[in-house]
Amino acid sequence: MRKNLALAACLFAVFAMLALSGCGSKEEVMADPTEDLGTTEDVGAISGDDLPLADVSDDTIYIEPASSVFADIYFEFDQYNILPQDEAVLQRIANWLRENDQVRVMIEGHCDERGTNEYNMALGEQRALAARRYLVGLGVGAARLGTVSYGEEQPLDPRSSEDAWSKNRRAHFVVSE
Amino acid sequence: MLGQKRRCASRAMLAVPLMLLMAVTAGAQVHLNVSKAFGQKVIVAVPLFELEGGTIVDAAAARDVIEFDLGHSGYFSIVENREFVDETEIDDRISGRIAFQEWSALGAEILVKGKIGGDLSEVYVEATIYDLAQGKAIFGRRYVGSREQWRDAVHNISDDIVFKLTGETGIAKTKIAFVSAVTGSKEVYVMDYDGENRRRVTRQDAIAISPDWFPGAEELAYTLIRESRQECRRASISGSGERLTAFPGLNAFVSPSPRGDEMLMSLSKDGNPEIYRLRADGSDPRRLTFGRSTESSPCWSPDGRRVAFVSDRAGVPQIYVMGASGGTPRRVTLQGNYNTSPDWSPKGELIVYTSRISGTFQICTVDVETGETIRLTSGAGQKEDPSWARDGRHVVYSVKQGGKTDLYMIDIYELEPVRLTSGAGDYLSPAWSD
Structure with missing residues (x-):
């Protein structure tokens, strides 16, 4: 059952990516539906005549910079389940990681100040692990994804307000080669 | 009386106390019958220590230390009127004898007469303890050490008094480890249990959290x-790591572990935070929980x-107990929806923990056998990270209030918090040594 879910997530990932890139340079992918959909690198061999993007050479695909892909994702108070609004972020991260297969990512789990210091250390790890599980479900190799909990040790916003707390309950992605 | 002065020739520190006087009471190991919990307290008079030799150490400070120790031990109360105490002491010194009846008239049952002296390199502290009703010395002790160790010497005497008179192990010599970020990075520090002698243990320039002692009060994990x-x-508190x-x-x-040969941790290396039991050097992790x-x-x-450990298997964090090799855990906290940070009493069946009560973290105990829950703290301020003293009677914890966090201790039979830290910076995550 879990395996099926992972496979479904994987397929969904690929379709979502294809859909997103539908109007850009990767149109050719759709021209060959027999392509193995599991690897995106295959879209590289495309003829370059009518490419609209001047800075993309014939045999490369456009890669978003890591900084715009690896956005933080957020969590409810005392919870570590992935929220629907963050699924697209994780999707983009998974896509990017499949295209940059030398990159490793450390996922940091953070909490707001309201739990106990001690339990927040466990909760932060669960947040990082939840993001990791989701990315693995989208086909990213588990060995490339590390986790670390910072508990409530490194708030983005040190104030004690709903606004600050909601920013601090996050998973943050640190990319390393 | 401390008539003759015997100088300890050895400069070896405080490990070997010199007994000045043998216990006079015939063979009795415990001098007083002090009930453990709510018993009536024994009233002690502590006159100013006599100064001998150069005035190296503040004699008034020595008395303050012994009064704090005995007054917070749970077994003693101190004669409050220092003016009368000082006058009686002066009379004693002039007359060269102890006016037992005068001391008794102050309400005291036990009299602690101390001397402190020495030079720049070595300090000695000695005390003789008298039973005023019998008009007899019970015992005397002398400790010698370096000048910086005079507090340790006085704490030793306090613990001797507690042990000789009650048979219980005192806490005056114990230490408390904690985390502070006064340098800008979170580091582990150690202080005497009364908040004095603070010193830094780690220099990692990172985030150090959750220190806990190995047995012997020399090493921390x-x-x-x-x-x-x-x-x-x-x-090690000496600096190595x-x-x-x-x-x-x-x-x-x-x-x-209590024997120091093993340790428990949470690891997530297998994909989920689980409890593991390892050797003390970190090797041979054995997984105890599966879920x-x-x-x-x-x-x-x-x-x-x-x-004992925390699990959210019921949806919210609660405290569970299982065998040290694993097995089916049994939930022990049945009240509240957020119970964390357990610490098991060294004396028995009580677990102290942090419980969220009406939005505020408070310190509670639960009896592992009966399930009886007792709340130790109240009021505003977030209380966290309780840790037992070796007497199974005192608990240290942190209180965050007004943007600052300090350490407090509380006697579980008296429930009057005593603040241990002050000054700049936060004091977090205390752990009490044995």
Whole structure:
């Protein structure tokens, strides 16, 4: 059952990516539906005549910079389940990681100040692990994804307000080669 | 009386106390029958220590230390009127004898007469303890050490008094480890249990959390978070240290075993935070819990045969107990929806923990056998991270109030918090030594 879910997530990932890139340079992918959909690198061999993007050479695909892909994702108070609004972020991260297969990512789990210091250390790890599980479900190799909990040790916003707390309950992605 | 002065020739520190006078009471190990919990307290008079030789140490400070120790031991109360105490002491010194009846008239039952002296290199502290009703000395002790150790010497005498008179182990010589960020990075520090003698243990320039003692009060285990990784480390209070574990993910909540040969931790190396039991050097991790919930904050029962820990298997964090080799956990906290940070009393069946009550963290105990829950703290301020003293009677914890966090101790039979720290900076995550 879990395996099926992972496979479904994987397929969904690929379709979502294809859909997103539908109007850009990767149109050719759709021209060959027999392509193995599991690897995106295959879209590289495309003829370059009518490419609209001047800075993309014939045999490369456009890669978003890591900084715009690896956005933080957020969590409810005392919870570590992935929220629907963050699924697209994780999707983009998974896509990017499949295209940059030398990159490793450390996922940091953070909490707001309201739990106990001690339990927040466990909760932060669960947040990082939840993001990791989701990315693995989208086909990213588990060995490339590390986790670390910072508990409530490194708030983005040190104030004690709903606004600050909601920013601090996050998973943050640190990319390393 | 402390008529003749005997100088300890050895410069070896305080480990070997010199007995001045043998116990006079015939063979009795415990001099007083002090009930453990709510018994009537024995009233003690502590006159100003006599100064001998150069005035190296403040005699008034020595008395303050012994009064704090005995007054917070749970067994003694101090004669409050210092003016009368000082006058009676002066009369004694002039007359060269002890006016037992005068001391008794102040309400005192026990009299502690101390002397302190020495030079720049060596300090001695001695005290004789008298039973005023019998008009007799019970015992005397003398400690010698370096000048910086005069507090230790006085604490030793306090613990001797507690032990001789009650048969209980005192806490005056114990230390408390904690975390502070006064330097800008979170480091582990150690202080005497009364808040004095603070000194830094780690210099990692990162985030040190959750220190806990190995037996013997010389070494600590703690977690370090640095460059997006957690590791568990051992640190000696003399400054040395080494890495014990660096598994992927969580390396947290390390708890050395009562014998010091093993430790418990939470690791997530197998994909989920679970409880593991390892050798004290970090090797041979054996997994004790299996599930999909969050397992954290393990600690040992005093006999090392059981483990208490936190699990959210019921949806919210609660405290569970299982065998030290695993097995089916039994939930012990049945009230509240957020119970964390357990610490098992070295004396028995009580677990102290943090409980969220009406939005505020308070310190509670639960009896593992009966399930009886007692709340120790109240009022505003977030109280966290309770840790037992070796007497199974005192608990240290942190209180965050007004943006600042300090350490307090509380006697579980008296429930009057005593603030231990002050000054700039936060004091977090206390752990009481044995």
